[in-house]
Amino acid sequence: MHEDRPERPVEADGTAHLFAALGKQIKVLREARGMGQRELATATHVSLDLVSAIERNVRIPQPRFLELAEVALDARGVLTAVIPDVKKALSRARTRHPEWYRGHAKLESEAVELHHYCSSALHGLLQTAEHAEAVFRAHRPLLDAQTIEGRIADRIDRQKVFTREPAPVVSYVLEEAVLDRPLGGQEVHRSQLRRLLAVGTMRNVELQVMPTSVDEHPNLQGSFNLLVPKGHHHQVGYTEAQEHPRLISNPAEVRVLCERYGIMRAVALTPRNSLELIEKKLERR
Numbered sequence: 001m002h003e004d005r006p007e008r009p010v011e012a013d014g015t016a017h018l019f020a021a022l023g024k025q026i027k028v029l030r031e032a033r034g035m036g037q038r039e040l041a042t043a044t045h046v047s048l049d050l051v052s053a054i055e056r057n058v059r060i061p062q063p064r065f066l067e068l069a070e071v072a073l074d075a076r077g078v079l080t081a082v083i084p085d086v087k088k089a090l091s092r093a094r095t096r097h098p099e100w101y102r103g104h105a106k107l108e109s110e111a112v113e114l115h116h117y118c119s120s121a122l123h124g125l126l127q128t129a130e131h132a133e134a135v136f137r138a139h140r141p142l143l144d145a146q147t148i149e150g151r152i153a154d155r156i157d158r159q160k161v162f163t164r165e166p167a168p169v170v171s172y173v174l175e176e177a178v179l180d181r182p183l184g185g186q187e188v189h190r191s192q193l194r195r196l197l198a199v200g201t202m203r204n205v206e207l208q209v210m211p212t213s214v215d216e217h218p219n220l221q222g223s224f225n226l227l228v229p230k231g232h233h234h235q236v237g238y239t240e241a242q243e244h245p246r247l248i249s250n251p252a253e254v255r256v257l258c259e260r261y262g263i264m265r266a267v268a269l270t271p272r273n274s275l276e277l278i279e280k281k282l283e284r285r
Contacts, residue, residue, distance in 0.1 A: 018089060020057040022082060027055040029073040043072035047130050047187050060149055062129070062156075063087055104225075104238050104245060109161055113169045113228035113235070117219065117261060118178055122192070124155050125162070126172070126199060131192045132156070134184030167204040173264045174274075176212045179281055186285060193282040200275045208268040209277055218263040226257055 030040050037055070041048045044065050053059035061069075063083045070079040108114065108125075116123045122131065132155045136148045143151070161168060179196075182189035200207035210217075225238040237248035237257045248254055269277060 018082070018085060019060055022061060022079075022086075023055045023057045025078060026061070026069060026073070029069075029075050029078070030055075033073055035073070040069065040072060044068040047191050049185070049187060050130055059133075060089070061086065062153075104247065105158065107227060107229050107236075107238075107247075108158065108225075110230040111161075111168055111227040112166075112230060113226075114161070115171045115226040115261060116173070117224055117264060118172065118174045119219075119223045120175070120178065121223070122174070122178055123172065123223075123225075125159050125170075126196060127155060128188070128192050128195045129156055130184055130188040131195075134188060138183075162199065162202060162205065170202075170204055171206045171208070171265070173208050173210055173261070173268050175210050176277075179209065179278065182285075190282060190285045193278055193285070196278050197275060197282070200271065200278070206271045207274055208265060208271055209274040210264060210268045211277075214267055216267070218267075219260040224257055224261075226254070226261060 026040075030037070037051045038048050041051045044051070045068065046065060050059060050065075054061045054065070063086055066079045066083055066086065069075065070077070073079070114125075116125075118126075121135070124132070127135070129152050132152045133148065136143055136151050162170065174196075179193070183192075196207065199205055222239065222241060226235050227238070228235050234251070235254055235258060237254050239246045239248065248257070268274070
């Protein structure tokens with residue numbers, strides 16, 4: 001894919017040298033252990049493409065990756081020693097949520113209930129870093145590398161909501177077609193399907209798939225979210241089309257979304273059957 005600028009992270013604040021050196025160190029340590037990139041990817045629970053990108057200074061290694069790589073490569077503290085510097089660099093590099101999204105992001109982070117219907121793309125809370133990168137790199141107009149890295153970091157940071165205490169009640173209805181689009185390539189897609197299986201087995205999450213074969217559908221108007229904000233007892237809705245957000249608090253409009261969502265959950269596969277379908281799709285990849 002053509003880029004609008006070279007893929008070099010965090011150039012503006014001078015930390016590119018840190019990540020360039022770190023990528024080289026990881027490569028040297030890996031080769032000294034006689035380990036291939038694929039083996040390191042498996043040991044650190046990331047994709048082969050991500051390991052390659054880190055070693056080439058195209059992607060920034062996240063702290064969790066460095067912790068796992070430290071063990072896998074027997075690095076004797078070389079990698080964990082730089083984690084504080086990496087965290088500082090990531091904080092400086094981060095481009096926060098787009099202005100048009102920030103209000104909803106705050107509500108999402110504190111909500112006691114979150115319900116999502118995904119018609120054409122996976123919800124951000126479900127995405128792996130590699131899947132998110134593929135989404136942002138396909139964005140038009142093109143985003144620069146620093147913005148992409150910041151957006152990925154923010155998207156992953158949002159996912160802490162799943163394990164927040166007290167944990168929110170979360171549900172998803174995913175159109176089956178969303179599961180079949182291999183954004184980022186087959187390996188990234190396999191990792192994404194594994195991520196869905198992991199999230200779908202959380203105690204506070206119910207994930208359902210709407211089969212493409214269903215011949216009656218109560219909502220063909222696109223994706224939407226329903227949430228119960230902290231300190232409130234009533235749901236609000238959220239829609240987003242072509243980066244034009246709309247927070248819906250009018251009770252009559254919210255009731256329509258709730259009715260549609262309830263029917264979709266009744267028509268979709270059960271959570272158990274949905275996970276079985278995702279497992280089958282993963283086996284065929």
